[in-house]
Amino acid sequence: MGKKLYVGNLTYQVTESDLEALFAPFGTVQSAQIIVDRDTNRSKGFGFVEMDTDAEAQAAIAALNEQPHNGRNLTVNEAKPREPRSGGGGYGSGGGYGGGRNRY
Structure with missing residues (x-):
């Protein structure tokens, strides 16, 4: 089974093939994935690469x-x-029923 790596601080223009090419000199890249915002389809600036060993x-x-x-x-x-x-x-962060607001 391969080892999954987190790759952060990527520019928004980096593609999955760029990521694969960046990691290829170090071994077999099983997969390269850029995480994108589902609403805008724009890169979130990070991704994952799975190496063979x-x-x-x-x-x-x-x-x-x-x-x-x-x-x-x-x-x-x-x-x-x-x-x-x-x-x-999601009723706030205060626990109980008041959503964290002062009740007095």
């Missing part, structure tokens, strides 16, 4: 993290599992 992923992190790319310093590290979203209703 842990060794390839570590080599890519060592070589690319904090390195300039299109005028920005990249952030490259191991992707963390996605946190489950809570499905509760």
Whole structure:
């Protein structure tokens, strides 16, 4: 199984093929994905790359993290599992029924 990497601080013009080409010198790129805003279809400035092996992923992190790319310093590290979203209703942050407002 491959190792998934988070790639942040990308310019909005970077494409998935650009991302794949950037990581290819370090090993086999299984997938490259740019995350886009679902409303505007514009890049959110980050993505994920899945490398074939842990060794390839570590080599890519060592070589690319904090390195300039299109005028920005990249952030490259191991992707963390996605946190489950809570499905509760949004009545403020105060707990109970008042939505956090003073009730007195």
